[in-house]
Amino acid sequence: MAMIRVLVMEPSAMARDTVLAEIRKRFQDVTLAGVSEIDEAILKIRLFRPDVIVLNLFMGIQQTDNQMFLSIIVHMTHAPVVSYGMLAKTRSCAESMGAFSYLAKPKADEDKTAFFDELALSIAKAYEQKVASRPGGASQVAELKKTFPAAPQTQAKPAAVPAVKRKKPxxxxxxxxxxxxxxxxxxxxxxxxxxxxxxxxxxxxxxxxxxxxxxxxxxxxxxxxxxxxxxxxxxxxxxxxxxxxxxxxxxxxxxxxxxxxxxxxxxxxxxxxxxxxxxxxxxxxxxxxxxxxxxxxxxxxxxxxxxxxxxxxxxxxxxxxxxxxxxxxxxxxxxxxxxxxxxxxxxxxxxxxxxxxxxxxxxxxxxxxxxxxxxx
Known part of the structure; x- marks a missing residue:
């Protein structure tokens, strides 16, 4: 089975390296790449051809060619996008632009283990869905699950974020x-x-x-x-x-x-x-x-x-x-x-x-x- 290819888009070089390291810990077979600039990211998508993209939503909402960058990614590649950001309330924004999933980052003084466990599971689920859509994908998914991280037994399911109702001005x-x-x-x-x-x-x-x-x-x-x-x-x-x-x-x-x-x-x-x-x-x-x-x-x-x-x-x-x-x-x-x-x-x-x-x-x-x- 070919290794899963994951491209991490994170504007902070330090945070990007941390995300790459934490993903590598949780997958047996993974090829990783990381970028911090939008122009570099667009080129990397074409050259690296990722299976899954991990995106800091702050980078995803930057405007380029009069569109938000996340919207451009979704239209230029079939790779599902797992996004994350500081606020749980922005989940609806990310998903409305086509993100596969959205995770709220923990605060600076909080333990980040559960967050990276959940990120790894989201990557696995995104890739499973992509593979399952191919001819004969079901059998491939069964083989894939042997290499993917297991769900943490003690991790609580994240609380659902209620949809924000638009108020009449x-x-x-x-x-x-x-x-x-x-x-x-x-x-x-x-x-x-x-x-x-x-x-x-x-x-x-x-x-x-x-x-x-x-x-x-x-x-x-x-x-x-x-x-x-x-x-x-x-x-x-x-x-x-x-x-x-x-x-x-x-x-x-x-x-x-x-x-x-x-x-x-x-x-x-x-x-x-x-x-x-x-x-x-x-x-x-x-x-x-x-x-x-x-x-x-x-x-x-x-x-x-x-x-x-x-x-x-x-x-x-x-x-x-x-x-x-x-x-x-x-x-x-x-x-x-x-x-x-x-x-x-x-x-x-x-x-x-x-x-x-x-x-x-x-x-x-x-x-x-x-x-x-x-x-x-």
């Missing part, structure tokens, strides 16, 4: 914004804006007062102008405002504006968040992209995030905001009457990504109210 009267308070504090605020967005940001940010969690902003803007916008707002605001830079550790009471012609994303580090600012292909024709930022915040912050979509042309940010909502984040959209262009907020509203739709004049107060977390 609320159009809120000017007089009384309805705030959905929870016991989970907001740890990061993500804002997306385009046409009319620089004026909207100038109206919102100076009204905000510390203490507030860090704010990350994707405003469609050319290079140089993003730095000038940050400098101007820094002089007008009670918060610190700066152009985001690759490697910045995000801090409370600070606003980070994505640099022009670079996508800005957020990753976890030492219990906090760090910015990644890199050139990339335009998404929805723009770079920086609100979708790219929102998807990363969904994966790294989950229900501790607040997403805001402001005036702008097109639909950038809509799918990313929906991803944030599915992961438990609270979401706000600017209403039609106060938008210079009701494109981006409308696109998000139409797909059910906006929980609360309000006028620009109420935006700062509503953001402050969400972040108070006073339990009302």
């Amino acid at each position: 609320v159009i809120v009267p000017v007089e009384q914004p309805a705030i959905r308070h929870t016991n989970v504090p907001i740890r990061i605020i993500a804002i997306g804006s385009s046409t009319g967005g620089t004026k909207a940001l100038s109206d919102i940010l100076p009204q905000l007062r510390p203490p507030l969690p860090p704010i990350v902003i994707a405003q469609h803007i050319p290079p140089v102008f993003s730095e000038r916008l940050a400098e101007r707002l820094d002089n007008e605001c009670h918060l610190t405002v700066k152009e985001g830079a690759d490697g910045d550790i995000v801090r409370s009471n600070t606003v980070y504006i994505a640099p022009g012609h670079k996508h800005m994303t957020v990753k976890r580090i030492d219990g906090g968040f760090q910015l990644v600012c890199q050139p990339g292909r335009p998404v929805h024709g723009v770079c920086p992209s609100a979708d790219v930022l929102f998807h990363s915040v969904a994966q790294t912050a989950g229900d501790t995030a607040l997403g805001v979509i402001l005036t702008g042309m097109g639909r950038d940010g809509a799918e990313g905001l929906l991803d944030m909502l599915r992961c438990g984040a609270r979401t706000i959209g600017q209403d039609k009457q106060s938008s210079v262009v009701y494109g981006m907020p409308k696109a998000a509203f139409d797909i059910g990504a906006v929980e609360l739709q309000i006028p620009l004049e109420k935006m700062a107060r509503t953001i402050q109210d969400y972040c108070r977390n006073d339990g009302r």
